[in-house]
Amino acid sequence: MCRWMAWLGQPVLMDELLFKTKHGIVAQSLHSDLGAEPTNGDGFGVGWYGTGSGPGLYRSVAPAWSDANLRDLAAHVESPLFLAHVRAAIGSPVQETNCHPFRHDGWLFVHNGFVAGFERLRRDLMLAVDPDLFPLVQGTTDTEVVLHLALTFGLREDPIGALERAVGTIEAVAARRGVPAPVQGTFGISDGTAVWAVRYASEGLPRTLFTSCDADAIRRLHPENPRLQRLGHDDRLVVSEPFSDLPGLWREVPPGTAVTVRHGDVLEERPFTPRERAVSVATGPIPDTARG
Structure with a gap:
């Protein structure tokens, strides 16, 4: 699939x-230990x-x-918040407009995974x-398309809720089209103030x-590592x-979980929890007040 990171x-x-981390994102583009494909060489992006x-x-x-x-x-x-992505294409062309992160106004969006049967679902989802x-x-x-569905369903006000509605809509369309198990992967979103991530x-x-553990715990575990000693509270x-196999650095995000990371x-x-949002192909999303 792909590999991505957010700082x-x-x-x-x-x-x-x-580049300077032992098993950082560029090293993972050459050899991923946990990915579906070991090599992710079909483009990259950093936002x-x-x-x-x-x-x-x-x-x-x-x-x-x-x-x-x-x-x-x-x-x-130098940046206090950035997202990077290395791509292993499955089905869509290797072209710059297909490389992550995707940007809309102040938002960045990355994904590792796929929407199964996308060629059968794309028209309905685009509408x-x-x-x-x-x-x-x-x-x-x-x-x-997932990003633009999330924008349609209120990403600016509620990033995780909007993604739940986007994924729920994909699953509902897939069920009507006879496509099983349509959504696989992880998603990363940022507006420059926080990072939201989903494993589903x-x-x-x-x-x-995975998320890194808190800096205080990491510094206590590895006093011999000068790079880890520079970690700050945030x-x-x-x-x-x-990025490394040093003990105590990483915590795996459980399946079916959304994570929010903020300063402080x-x-x-x-x-x-995905849930379908009723839509009209003529007018887009139907306001909640208009539904029974």
């Missing part, structure tokens, strides 16, 4: 986590928040390990997207997802698979 905490040069308005974005169809521009950019851009958002879908991936599968075990990582060492978990 929220003190400002760091991105290459500290992209970051800094001093400008909204997130910056750099995406390419080149493998992450061979892109000199990424290496140079990452060595000079459920708000008409004002419909022209903004530029690529051909299932992930970009309609059926079976979802793709892996610093958190959300990753598809751990806040990490909250709640069940992720």
Whole structure:
């Protein structure tokens, strides 16, 4: 599938986590231990928040390990919150508009997994997207459609709730089209102030997802490691698979769980419960007040 990571905490040069970590995201693009495919070389992307308005974005169809521009950019851009993604394409073309993260206004969105039978579901799902958002879908991936469904269903006000409604709508459409177990994977979302992450599968075990433990515990466990000693109170990582095998650094997110990470060492978990949102192909989502 793919691999992704999110960092929220003190400002760091991105290459500290992209290139200089032993089993960081670029190393995982060459060899993933826990992914469905060991190599993720069908493009990459990184989105970051800094001093400008909204997130910056750099995406390419080149493998992450061979892109000199990424290496140079990452060595000079410092950010307190960024998302990175390396892609293993399954069904959609290798093109820049299909590389993650996807950006809308101040939002970034990544996904590891798939929507099964997407070619059979795409038309119905696209017609459920708000008409004002419909022209903004530029690529051909299932992930970009999920993002625009979530935007349609209230991402700005309630990111996890909007994603629950998006996934629930996909499952309902799939049931009508005879597509079993349509949703698989993990999702990452940010607006520049927080990171929301979800681990979910309609059926079976979802793709892996981990969060770093709190910085105080990590520093106590590994006083010999200067890099870990620099961790601050707010610093958190959300990753598809751990960056190292040092004990006490990582906690696996349970299946069917949504995680919220905020500044102030806040990490909250709640069940992720998809639910269908009634839609009209002519007008988009039906307001809750209009439903019986």
